[in-house]
Structures are given as structure tokens and as C-alpha cells.
Amino acid sequence: MVDDERDGVRLTSLDAPLGDGLEVTKGELVDHLDANAFRLVPQLAGRPLSVKRVRPGQEPFMQRNVPKGAPDWVRTVPVWSYGAHREVHQVLCDDRRTLLWLANQRAVEFHVPFFVAGAEAEPTGIVLDLDPPEGADFGVVVQAAELVRRALGDAGLAGAVKTSGSKGVHVVVPVRGVPPEDAAAATRALAARAAALDPELATTAYIREDRHGRVFLDSTRSGSSTIVAAYSPRIRPGLPVSAPVAWADLPSVRPGDVTVRTAPGRLGDGDPWAALLPDPQEVPADLVAEGHTI
Ligand code: ATP
Ligand code: MN
Ligand code: MN
Known part of the structure; x- marks a missing residue:
């Protein structure tokens, strides 16, 4: 040994x-x-x-x-x-x-989680977790991520996207100055707005049977929940890695592209996730208010 x-x-x-x-x-x-x-x-x-x-x-x-x-x-x-x-x-x-x-x-x-221990009341980010329907092509996740990007842009926000290393993607929006309940509300509103852009492609339905082959935009991972870190391997054959993706490259990404074996060549020398993440942003009040009605 x-x-x-x-x-x-x-x-x-x-x-x-x-x-x-x-x-x-x-x-x-x-x-x-x-x-x-x-x-x-x-x-x-x-x-x-x-x-x-x-x-x-x-x-x-x-x-x-x-x-x-x-x-x-x-x-x-x-x-x-x-x-x-x-x-x-x-x-x-x-x-x-x-x-x-x-x-x-x-x-x-x-x-x-999106907070530092001792500062639970100061979320550092919100996240939308995009989960493909059973057996779907990764392409539908890419399309759904584009909806989230549009909803973010319409709200004056910017986010970064990474593969989960498993089946879907995570869109992360660094935030500041927003209480946890408001961050959670804003996440719900973003998911609802993104799904409304193409209700046949994406859904916010928590009940699996109500999704009908659509991509699930899960808004519940902000707050005290967690998300897998970028560059973390996943427990799947070959150890695929949660990989940062530039928005422009998303259409050509395959979920298993980056593994512990291919990572050295694919990720380069820098920190692409840190480079892609925008600076922490304030969350628009109307987005928060809308989310509190959901
Ligand atoms: P996939 O692409 O297969 O959905 P994922 O990492 O996004 O991979 P999800 O089930 O969508 O998996 O969960 C999103 C995040 O929520 C995970 O990355 C993880 O941090 C957290 N999570 C999910 N299930 C659990 C659990 N049972 N215990 C702790 N954390 C969990
Ligand atoms: Mn999920
Ligand atoms: Mn997921």
C-alpha cells in the first residue's frame, strides 16, 4: 500500500x-x-x-x-x-x-451554505438549482439556464453557472445586504419569472408528478441549505467535477466533461469560478416583494 x-x-x-x-x-x-x-x-x-x-x-x-x-x-x-x-x-x-x-x-x-459561520443573517449568495427531468438530454438544462440568465438580466442581476458534476447545473448570484428571508424570497421570484418565460420548458413545481418532463428550477437551496462547491468531485464513476462554465460556452458543455482526470487540462492554472462570479449585488426590492407573495 x-x-x-x-x-x-x-x-x-x-x-x-x-x-x-x-x-x-x-x-x-x-x-x-x-x-x-x-x-x-x-x-x-x-x-x-x-x-x-x-x-x-x-x-x-x-x-x-x-x-x-x-x-x-x-x-x-x-x-x-x-x-x-x-x-x-x-x-x-x-x-x-x-x-x-x-x-x-x-x-x-x-x-x-451561502453564509459564513457566525454571520448566518448575512447571506453571501443565492442559487438556483436546475434539475433535468428523468432521461432528458442535457440540452434542456442549458435552455433552462438561459431562461434563468434572462430573468436575472431583467432584474438587473448577474450570475455565474457551473455544472453540478452530476445531472444539472447551478446558477449562483453573489449578494450583499439582504436578510435570509428576503434572499429566499428573491430566489423564489427569480425561479417563477424564469419558468414563466417558457412554461413548457421549465417549472417550479416541487411535486415531481407535476413537472411533466420539464426542468425543475429549485429555489430552496439558498438560505441554510447547501450546494456542492465548484471543483468538488461527485460520487459517480470517474469522479466528474462541478465545473464552472462561461455563459457563452454553456451550449457546448457535456455534464461529464470535467473529471478528476481531465480537470488539469480543462480548468487551467487560474480560478475560473472566482473569475466568472460577479461582485456581490444588492437585491431589487420588487423582486423580494414578489417572492414574499409566493
Ligand atoms: P444534480 O445535478 O444531480 O441535481 P445536485 O448537486 O444539484 O446534483 P440536488 O439533489 O439537486 O443535487 O441538490 C442540490 C444541492 O442540495 C446539493 O448540491 C447538496 O449540497 C444539497 N443536498 C441535496 N440533497 C442533500 C442531502 N440529502 N443532504 C445534504 N445536502 C443535500
Ligand atoms: Mn435539486
Ligand atoms: Mn441539482
């Missing part, structure tokens, strides 16, 4: 399979996260982290509470878990060594 040590973190069994059916080694996960630490850590820093981990022979599992035996240098924040009815301690992944420590535990997916 190949072991290594980086930044004082012991990395074990790097030549072993990462997990069942994933077609990559644990070392390939570690190398991807290490190479992307400089663009992942800025998205994760200060935010209560949830990771999705794998283990050979086990189902993947979402982990919010810090695992027992964490080194004393791993920062955590206490968070009340409504699901678990208790306080959990979530990791704040503020540096490369914490990321490497998580990588060694086969943490594959990195999910964070």
Missing part, C-alpha cells in the same frame, strides 16, 4: 480503489483535492461543511458532524441539527491540511 505525508497529514492506501464502481484510486481523489486546494479552500473557508464520503463495500454517506479523533488543529463550529435533534460540530475547512485530512477519509463531495 502506498502511503504519503503532505503538510503534516498522513495519507494512506493511495493506490487502493476509492470506492465501489468509482473507477479511480484514493490517490486520484487526494491529488485532485490537493491540486484544487487553492480554489476550493476560498469557497469553503469559514462555512459549516458537509462532506459526502465513500468507503469500499459501503453506501456513500453525508457527514456533518466532525469524526471522532480529529486532530486538534481542525476547526469546527457548533450547529444545531434540526434533523438529528442535537448539536453537531461541523468542520470549517480553512486550509490545505484540513482538506488533505478530509481527503484521506475519502471525503469526495464538499457542500457548503
Whole structure:
């Protein structure tokens, strides 16, 4: 078994399979996260982290509470878990060594909310999560993303788009000076306006049976929910990565294009997600008011 040590973190069994059916080694996960630490850590820093981990022979599992035996240098924040009815301690992944420590535990997916711990009342962004209908071509997601872009533009806002690394895309709008309830309302209004631009293509229906083959514009991931970070791998064969896309390039994107293997050539040396994200914007009052009626 190949072991290594980086930044004082012991990395074990790097030549072993990462997990069942994933077609990559644990070392390939570690190398991807290490190479992307400089663009992942800025998205994760200060935010209560949830990771999705794998283990050979086990189902993947979402982990919010810090695992027992964490080194004393791993920062955590206490968070009340409504699901678990208790306080959990979530990791704040503020540096490369914490990321490497998580990588060694086969943490594959990195999910964070749009707020920094201690500043829950100051959302840093809103997001629309676009989910294709079962069996649909990715092209319909691209068309639906264009509707969201138009709705944003009509509201005087700008957003950036990334693939989820799984089936759909995420449109992220950095915001400032907006309370959480208003951010959530604005997200609902944007989804409704985007769907109204082409009601045959997109829907805001929460009930699956009501979607009738249309792309679902999910407005509920703003607020205390999470979204997977850009550059995070996903637990799917070959480890596809949530990849930033310039709006102009969206029509030619395929969801599995960027994987831990192709990422070095596809992502370049810079931080395309940071480059694509507009500066934090104020949210128009009429959009908020409209959202509070939904
Ligand atoms: P896909 O393209 O397949 O929809 P996705 O990451 O957008 O991939 P969704 O199910 O649409 O997956 O969920 C959107 C986001 O909501 C996720 O990225 C994740 O951060 C969060 N999320 C969804 N389900 C859970 C869950 N069970 N536990 C914690 N977070 C979740
Ligand atoms: Mn969704
Ligand atoms: Mn989704």
C-alpha cells in the first residue's frame, strides 16, 4: 500500500480503489483535492461543511458532524441539527491540511451554505438549482439556464453557472445586504419569472408528478441549505467535477466533461469560478416583494 505525508497529514492506501464502481484510486481523489486546494479552500473557508464520503463495500454517506479523533488543529463550529435533534460540530475547512485530512477519509463531495459561520443573517449568495427531468438530454438544462440568465438580466442581476458534476447545473448570484428571508424570497421570484418565460420548458413545481418532463428550477437551496462547491468531485464513476462554465460556452458543455482526470487540462492554472462570479449585488426590492407573495 502506498502511503504519503503532505503538510503534516498522513495519507494512506493511495493506490487502493476509492470506492465501489468509482473507477479511480484514493490517490486520484487526494491529488485532485490537493491540486484544487487553492480554489476550493476560498469557497469553503469559514462555512459549516458537509462532506459526502465513500468507503469500499459501503453506501456513500453525508457527514456533518466532525469524526471522532480529529486532530486538534481542525476547526469546527457548533450547529444545531434540526434533523438529528442535537448539536453537531461541523468542520470549517480553512486550509490545505484540513482538506488533505478530509481527503484521506475519502471525503469526495464538499457542500457548503451561502453564509459564513457566525454571520448566518448575512447571506453571501443565492442559487438556483436546475434539475433535468428523468432521461432528458442535457440540452434542456442549458435552455433552462438561459431562461434563468434572462430573468436575472431583467432584474438587473448577474450570475455565474457551473455544472453540478452530476445531472444539472447551478446558477449562483453573489449578494450583499439582504436578510435570509428576503434572499429566499428573491430566489423564489427569480425561479417563477424564469419558468414563466417558457412554461413548457421549465417549472417550479416541487411535486415531481407535476413537472411533466420539464426542468425543475429549485429555489430552496439558498438560505441554510447547501450546494456542492465548484471543483468538488461527485460520487459517480470517474469522479466528474462541478465545473464552472462561461455563459457563452454553456451550449457546448457535456455534464461529464470535467473529471478528476481531465480537470488539469480543462480548468487551467487560474480560478475560473472566482473569475466568472460577479461582485456581490444588492437585491431589487420588487423582486423580494414578489417572492414574499409566493
Ligand atoms: P444534480 O445535478 O444531480 O441535481 P445536485 O448537486 O444539484 O446534483 P440536488 O439533489 O439537486 O443535487 O441538490 C442540490 C444541492 O442540495 C446539493 O448540491 C447538496 O449540497 C444539497 N443536498 C441535496 N440533497 C442533500 C442531502 N440529502 N443532504 C445534504 N445536502 C443535500
Ligand atoms: Mn435539486
Ligand atoms: Mn441539482
